[in-house]
Amino acid sequence: MAVVGRGVRAFWLAVLLAFTGLAHADFSGQVVAILDGDTIDVLVDQRPVRVRLAQIDAPEKRQAFGTRSREALAAxxxxxxxxxxxxxxxxxxxxxxxxxxxxxxxxxxxxxxxMAWVYRKYSKDKMLYELEDQAKVHRLGLWVDPSPEAPWAYRRRPQK
Structure with a gap:
Protein backbone atom coordinates (compact mmCIF):
# COMPACT_ATOMS: atom_id res chain seq x y z
CA MET A 1 0.00 0.00 0.00
CA ALA A 2 2.87 2.43 0.79
CA VAL A 3 4.29 1.99 -2.73
CA VAL A 4 0.96 2.95 -4.30
CA GLY A 5 0.70 5.99 -2.02
CA ARG A 6 4.20 7.10 -3.01
CA GLY A 7 3.36 6.71 -6.70
CA VAL A 8 0.19 8.77 -6.32
CA ARG A 9 2.11 11.50 -4.48
CA ALA A 10 4.77 11.54 -7.20
CA PHE A 11 2.07 11.82 -9.87
CA TRP A 12 0.40 14.80 -8.18
CA LEU A 13 3.74 16.46 -7.57
CA ALA A 14 4.53 16.14 -11.28
CA VAL A 15 1.13 17.62 -12.17
CA LEU A 16 1.66 20.49 -9.75
CA LEU A 17 5.12 21.25 -11.12
CA ALA A 18 3.85 21.16 -14.69
CA PHE A 19 1.12 23.68 -13.93
CA THR A 20 3.37 26.00 -11.97
CA GLY A 21 5.87 26.17 -14.80
CA LEU A 22 8.69 24.76 -12.70
CA ALA A 23 8.98 21.58 -14.74
CA HIS A 24 10.67 21.70 -18.13
CA ALA A 25 10.15 19.03 -20.71
CA ASP A 26 11.91 17.90 -23.81
CA PHE A 27 9.92 17.72 -27.01
CA SER A 28 10.62 16.92 -30.61
CA GLY A 29 9.27 17.94 -33.96
CA GLN A 30 10.13 18.98 -37.47
CA VAL A 31 11.73 22.39 -37.99
CA VAL A 32 9.36 24.31 -40.26
CA ALA A 33 10.88 27.80 -40.16
CA ILE A 34 14.21 29.51 -39.51
CA LEU A 35 13.67 33.07 -38.35
CA ASP A 36 17.32 33.94 -37.81
CA GLY A 37 20.51 32.29 -36.56
CA ASP A 38 19.10 31.60 -33.11
CA THR A 39 15.34 31.22 -33.54
CA ILE A 40 13.35 28.42 -35.18
CA ASP A 41 9.79 27.13 -35.36
CA VAL A 42 9.30 23.45 -34.50
CA LEU A 43 6.07 21.70 -35.46
CA VAL A 44 4.56 19.99 -32.41
CA ASP A 45 1.08 18.47 -32.59
CA GLN A 46 0.55 20.28 -35.92
CA ARG A 47 1.29 23.68 -34.34
CA PRO A 48 4.51 25.70 -34.64
CA VAL A 49 6.38 26.28 -31.40
CA ARG A 50 8.85 29.18 -31.49
CA VAL A 51 12.21 28.19 -30.00
CA ARG A 52 15.06 30.55 -29.10
CA LEU A 53 18.36 28.68 -28.96
CA ALA A 54 19.62 28.80 -25.38
CA GLN A 55 22.87 30.47 -24.34
CA ILE A 56 23.79 31.79 -27.79
CA ASP A 57 23.11 35.02 -29.66
CA ALA A 58 23.35 35.16 -33.43
CA PRO A 59 23.84 38.28 -35.55
CA GLU A 60 20.63 40.17 -36.32
CA LYS A 61 19.20 39.94 -39.86
CA ARG A 62 20.53 43.34 -40.95
CA GLN A 63 23.81 42.90 -39.12
CA ALA A 64 27.01 41.59 -40.72
CA PHE A 65 26.78 37.79 -40.94
CA GLY A 66 23.07 37.84 -40.04
CA THR A 67 22.05 36.18 -43.30
CA ARG A 68 24.94 33.71 -43.23
CA SER A 69 24.10 32.73 -39.65
CA ARG A 70 20.46 32.10 -40.59
CA GLU A 71 21.55 30.07 -43.63
CA ALA A 72 23.94 28.00 -41.51
CA LEU A 73 21.18 27.13 -39.05
CA ALA A 74 18.81 26.32 -41.92
CA ALA A 75 21.38 24.00 -43.50
CA MET A 115 27.84 31.74 -36.62
CA ALA A 116 26.85 32.90 -33.12
CA TRP A 117 28.29 34.39 -29.96
CA VAL A 118 28.03 32.94 -26.50
CA TYR A 119 25.25 35.01 -24.91
CA ARG A 120 27.25 36.28 -21.94
CA LYS A 121 24.18 37.50 -20.06
CA TYR A 122 22.66 34.00 -19.98
CA SER A 123 25.42 31.41 -20.44
CA LYS A 124 27.61 29.83 -17.83
CA ASP A 125 28.61 26.89 -20.05
CA LYS A 126 32.44 26.90 -20.16
CA MET A 127 32.41 24.63 -23.22
CA LEU A 128 30.60 27.29 -25.24
CA TYR A 129 33.22 29.89 -24.29
CA GLU A 130 35.99 27.48 -25.36
CA LEU A 131 34.25 26.85 -28.69
CA GLU A 132 33.91 30.59 -29.26
CA ASP A 133 37.60 31.14 -28.43
CA GLN A 134 38.58 28.45 -30.96
CA ALA A 135 36.36 30.02 -33.64
CA LYS A 136 38.06 33.38 -32.98
CA VAL A 137 41.56 31.89 -33.18
CA HIS A 138 40.74 30.17 -36.47
CA ARG A 139 38.84 33.22 -37.79
CA LEU A 140 35.72 31.21 -38.56
CA GLY A 141 32.43 32.75 -39.64
CA LEU A 142 31.81 36.18 -38.18
CA TRP A 143 35.30 36.18 -36.66
CA VAL A 144 36.83 36.99 -40.07
CA ASP A 145 35.71 40.54 -39.32
CA PRO A 146 38.51 42.34 -37.41
CA SER A 147 36.00 43.87 -34.98
CA PRO A 148 32.64 42.09 -35.08
CA GLU A 149 29.81 43.71 -33.17
CA ALA A 150 27.96 41.54 -30.68
CA PRO A 151 24.20 41.33 -31.35
CA TRP A 152 23.31 42.70 -27.90
CA ALA A 153 25.40 45.81 -28.66
CA TYR A 154 23.89 46.10 -32.13
CA ARG A 155 20.35 45.96 -30.71
CA ARG A 156 21.13 48.79 -28.26
CA ARG A 157 22.32 51.08 -31.05
CA PRO A 158 19.77 53.36 -32.74
CA GLN A 159 18.94 51.76 -36.11
CA LYS A 160 18.60 53.70 -39.36
Missing part, protein backbone atom coordinates in the same frame (compact mmCIF):
# COMPACT_ATOMS: atom_id res chain seq x y z
CA UNK A 76 21.63 22.14 -40.20
CA UNK A 77 18.00 21.74 -39.16
CA UNK A 78 15.40 22.91 -41.70
CA UNK A 79 12.80 20.20 -42.38
CA UNK A 80 14.57 17.85 -39.98
CA UNK A 81 13.23 16.39 -36.77
CA UNK A 82 15.01 17.82 -33.74
CA UNK A 83 14.85 17.29 -30.01
CA UNK A 84 14.41 20.47 -27.97
CA UNK A 85 15.72 20.45 -24.41
CA UNK A 86 13.46 23.10 -22.95
CA UNK A 87 15.08 25.43 -20.40
CA UNK A 88 12.17 27.81 -19.86
CA UNK A 89 10.52 30.70 -21.67
CA UNK A 90 11.67 34.20 -22.48
CA UNK A 91 9.76 37.44 -22.03
CA UNK A 92 8.24 37.01 -25.51
CA UNK A 93 6.84 33.58 -24.67
CA UNK A 94 9.34 31.69 -26.82
CA UNK A 95 10.66 28.38 -25.57
CA UNK A 96 14.34 28.67 -24.70
CA UNK A 97 16.03 25.43 -25.61
CA UNK A 98 19.02 23.42 -26.61
CA UNK A 99 18.50 21.83 -30.02
CA UNK A 100 19.75 18.33 -30.75
CA UNK A 101 19.86 16.71 -34.15
CA UNK A 102 20.78 13.14 -33.28
CA UNK A 103 23.98 13.43 -31.23
CA UNK A 104 24.73 16.94 -32.52
CA UNK A 105 24.20 19.88 -30.18
CA UNK A 106 23.13 22.56 -32.67
CA UNK A 107 23.65 25.46 -30.24
CA UNK A 108 27.29 24.41 -29.79
CA UNK A 109 27.79 23.93 -33.52
CA UNK A 110 26.60 27.46 -34.28
CA UNK A 111 29.22 28.84 -31.89
CA UNK A 112 31.91 26.41 -33.06
CA UNK A 113 31.45 27.54 -36.68
CA UNK A 114 31.51 31.24 -35.78
Missing amino acids: LVFRKTVLVGEEGRDRYGRVIGTIHLGNLNVNEKMVREG
